[in-house]
Amino acid sequence: MKPKLPSEQYFGNFELVYAFYGAMPTGVTVSEAGRIFICFPKWGDDVKFTVAEIVGDKLLPYPNLQTNFVNPENITMTFISVQSVVADGLGTLWVLDTGAPNFSVPIKGGAKLVAVDLKTNTIRRVYTFTEDVVLPTTYLNDVRFDYRVGNAGYAYITDSSSTGPGAIIVVDLENGTAFRRLNGAKSTSPDPYFIPKVEGQILMNRNKDGSTSPFRLASDSLAISHDGKILYFAPLTSRHLFSISTEALRDRTIPDMNLPYHVEYWGEKGASDGMITDAKGIVYAGDYENNSIRKIFPNGVMETISHDPRVLWPDTFSIGLDQYLYVIVNQLHRQPRFHYGKDLRQKPYSLLRMKIGEFPAATI
Known part of the structure; x- marks a missing residue:
């Protein structure tokens, strides 16, 4: 009789919330009322709507189907390719539209931050960006909010470009003024020495024609402290965690060349995509x-x-008032772009949750 050999130990108690059999999701957020919203960027899948709400066992386009159809006549009021959705706990769903399907150059006026009123399910305000903020290489990735500063609060957005400088974009929500910070800084740039390995294999761009190149993506992971004073961030292709005071980010009297001196290094956290903070200031990060x-x-x-073989690329996190941590698992690393054009993803993609016994961080 052959002996049973020791094997890797897995732990963490996840439960399935929703299984996705269509397009690949990236973002999830849970509102204060327990409503769950999902986004599907246009990366090559058949995306019928880029923002959806889970209602019962169905995915419904949100706020409606018309808003999810690109209207060239009114590009700012329709969603193009949404990468992130964030409910602020105060009745607003924020939608971050890259305006860049398939990582293309952002469509003029298409890259935007949209506030949707959850009571009326209508768009309340749209923030667009000037060409010195959203560059031809920009890919808007994630966003965090703090209403305790300024007259209407501030938003912080990561630019996770794969070909240009990474950055944190700061937005004054009162007047829409936006500016880039830590533009091309070491802390917002891919780690040039990092070689990602997923499922035992090196992750790199592998094209249909047989050519290959390193996988490089700039600042992506983003979390804000429970008091709004610290912003945590990390490039996607890096294992390092950084932070900076939000006051320094907002202070434009500090030249960008001096701003890296305000960045703190937290060491290796593992290579993460999504991050989120709870009400006690604890940061949750995927690996x-x-x-x-x-x-x-x-x-x-x-x-x-949690260490679970089902967690095949933990993407976005959200914490609900039910004290669960929600996570999108989407097998991003199995996409055709990494495997000579062959799609290795296996449906369904999943929305999982685990009880953490903590509340989400407040924005006010």
Whole structure:
């Protein structure tokens, strides 16, 4: 009789919330009323609507189907390719539209931040960006909010460009003024020495013609502290975690060349896509190389709370008032672009959740 050999130990208690059999999702957010919203960027799948709400066992276009049809006559009021959705806990769903299907040059006026009123399910305000903020190489990735500063609060957005400078875009929500910070800084740039490995294989761009290139993506992961004073961020192709005071980001008297001196380094957290903060200031970060999710305490101590073979690329996180951590799992690394044009993804993609016993961080 052959002995049973030891094998890797898995842990963490996830439950399935929703299984996706259509396009690949990237973003999830849970409102204060428990409504769940999902987004589907246009990366090559058949995306019938780029923003949806899970209602019962169905995906319904949100706020309606018409808004999800690109209207060249009214590009700012229709969604093009949404990468991130964030409910602020105060009745607004924020929609971050890259305006860049398939990572193309953003359509003029198409890259935008949209506020949707969850009571009326209508667009309340749209923030567009000037050409010195959204560059031809820009890919708007994630966004966090703080209403405790300024007259209407501020938004912080990561530019996760694969060909140009990474950055954090700061938006004054009162007047829409936006500006780039840490543009091309080491902390917002891909780690040139990092070689991602997922499912035991090196992850790199592998094209249909047989050519290859390193996989490089700039600042992506984003979380804001429970008091709004610290912004945590990380490039997608890096294992390093950085932070900066939001006050320094907003202070335009600090030249961008001096701003890196205000950045703090937290060490290696693992290579993450999504991050989120709870009401106690604990940061939750994925580790896509190890099918894991990690907690990072305010004192820097890190703890792995889940290591699960089903967590095949933990993308976006959200924390609900039900004290669950929600996570989109989408097998991003199995896309055709990484495998000579062959799609290795296996449906369904999933929305999972695990009880963490903590509330989401407030925005006010």
